[in-house]
Amino acid sequence: MIATMNPADLGSMGLIADDPFISDDPVGMPSLSNALYGFDPSGLANRIFRLLKRYIGATDDDLKMLTLWIMHTWVFASLYTTPRLLVTSILPGAGKTTLLEWIGHLGAKSEMLSAISSASLLANLADQGYTLLVDEADRSLRKDNPLAADFIAVVNTGYKKGGSRTIQEPDKKHGWKVVRKSTHAPAVFAGNNPDLPADTRQRCIPVFLYPSDEVEESDWEMIEENDAEYLDLRHDLPIWAETAASAIKPRPTLPESVKGRYREVWLPLARIAQTQSGDWLDTVRRLSAEFVEQAKTDADLGLANDSPHIVLLKDIAELWATQWRTCTFVGSQQMCDALAYGNPTQWGDQQPGGFGRLTAKRLASMLKKAGVEASRNRERTKRGYRFTAFAQAWKTLKIWEALKLEPPTPGTGMGADADASDGSDTSDASIGSTLEGISANISKNDSEPERLEHWAATLSTTADIPDWTALSSDQLQAIRKVKHTGLWLNKTTTELSRRGITV
Structure with a gap:
């Protein structure tokens, strides 16, 4: 049986290595990292992902982002930026508050904020490195809340290392004194599509939750007493964080489209991912490229907000x-x-x-x-x-x-x-593979425009029409009105022209 060793004891043993995450010996001997930590630090992400999947209703991709984000709360002080997390859902009962609880239990020290009462309190929490968990963000960050602007200022300045904010604090001798507080700290917004400023939203990685009958109930009394997976992670994560700084220092490459602020958002997760076994880094690269594409699409289609x-x-x-x-x-x-x-x-x-x-x-x-x-x-x-x-x-x-x-x-x-x-x-x-199938879906009076357009809307591909010559001219015109893409127009134009009808 291999005893668990403190990483600080490496020097006395003459075992200092450039990378503490040394792979398993090819002949099957336990890895040095296992001997040092009592667990494999490169397998932490897989363990967190499996645990979250038991309790949180979300896609695997979103759960993987959550996994890396939770790990980053332990080492954010060693990272240049700390991306904000936006937890939202269009469905009630999706588990937004439950997820905040999981972040609070698995992440580094945190503070749940269901209401914002003081800008000074926020700055002090950030200065002490607390992860700020903002529940009901759609309410607490409403524009008519006078403290919402102060909170957004703390969050925006704390996105990068070195961010700070000047506040006034009570002073026994002088009444008030001006102090500068570091605001560099992780932050989560949870709510039903909270109305965040555009520059704040651009710093956020969105996670969409949905209700699921397949997840377990988060009964914290039972989890904290009996869930071995959770208890082991609570023990192992602080140990990993003590020596992770050197492992996350290398700067991994991201897709070419992920640049500027997008790179600032995703690079911290990529740095965590490169320390983990499996396809974690490839997953971050794929998701970051999709994130950029989705952001541009949402903006073009008017989906950036509600x-x-x-x-x-x-x-x-x-x-x-x-x-x-x-x-x-x-x-x-x-x-x-x-x-x-x-x-x-x-x-x-x-x-x-x-x-x-x-x-x-x-x-x-x-x-x-x-x-x-x-x-x-x-x-x-x-x-x-x-x-x-x-x-x-x-x-x-x-x-x-x-x-x-x-x-x-x-x-x-x-x-x-x-x-x-x-x-x-x-x-x-589909409308069917025969003209009998087509006829069954339209009115007997096939010149009735509304019925014909209704029928045309049910067509999926041009292959749904087995014989274009058997269609009436009214049917062809209905297809042209409802369908606007090239192949549909080509098919109908050809057939109508054959009949001497100009379109």
């Missing part, structure tokens, strides 16, 4: 209950077209702001914030969404009760391949 995510979830539910009741999978473009037709002022050409029709990219960006992930159909020929992917969000928001609709049961009566209960089916919501 956006109508709940309206989107309701509209999709209504479409599934009326148009796609037997379908377990709907393609992204088909969903966008149906939404644009059904609610043109929200998702179509009539929406304000000049953002244009809803695109598959914007759809994915909005749904991801509700914990709804895209997938592919069984043949892997089409990207879209399964009915089951929306179940948790709809349940939490009580969508079916609000719409006063009976939830559909996709796949029933369609054979074994259409059983949506396990999410394995990908029965596409």
Whole structure:
């Protein structure tokens, strides 16, 4: 059995090494780091990730960001910047406060702030290196709160090493004295899309939570007494932090697009990731590039602040209950077209702001914030969404009760391949592979414009039309009106021109 040694004893043993995280001996002898610490410091991130996954409802990518951010609270004083964490959700009961509790328990010393009472208190906490955990940030940081500006000033100046703020403190002899406090400290905002200034939001890494029936309840009385994974991490993290400064000093490379403030946000996590075994550094590189791309997309599409995510979830539910009741999978473009037709002022050409029709990219960006992930159909020929992917969000928001609709049961009566209960089916919501299928979805009076446009909106790809020559001219015109992309226009133009109709 190998005894646990204090890293400070290395010198007396003549075992000083440039890198304390020495890999395992190839013949199977325990690593020097295991002997020194009693655990493998390069495996800490994997252990934290596994623990968080048991208790927090979020995507694996967001849990990995959380893992590295928690580790950075132990060594932030050795880092040039400390990125802010923005914990939010569009769904109630997602566990924002629970996550703050986990950060408080696994991170270095912290202070939970459900209200802001004093700028002096904030500066003193930051000066002492506390991680500032701001709960209900959408309320406490409202613009009509006179102390909100002071807190934002502390957070913004404390983003970089050397940041400070001058405050007044009581003095027995002179009444008041002016002192300068360091503000360099980690900070977390948790709330329902808090109204943060643009420069503060740019310093934040967002984490989107969603309610999940698969996570365990965070019963802290039981966790602090019986959860061996948690107790071991609470013991090991301070030990890791004592000697981590040299390991995180090297500056890893990030993708070329991650520069300026984006690099300042992600470099601290990359420095932590490079000390961990596995693909942690590659994950940070991928997520940082996606972060930059997403930030630009959100700005272009008007999603940087508030956006109508709940309206989107309701509209999709209504479409599934009326148009796609037997379908377990709907393609992204088909969903966008149906939404644009059904609610043109929200998702179509009539929406304000000049953002244009809803695109598959914007759809994915909005749904991801509700914990709804895209997938592919069984043949892997089409990207879209399964009915089951929306179940948790709809349940939490009580969508079916609000719409006063009976939830559909996709796949029933369609054979074994259409059983949506396990999410394995990908029965596409298409108009059908025959003209009989098309006719069944439109009015007998196929010259009725609204019915034809409704039918056109349900088409997913041009392959849904097996014989373009069999379509009526009114059907072709309806497709042109609803669809605006090149292939649809080419197909309809060719067929209408063949009939001598100029478009």
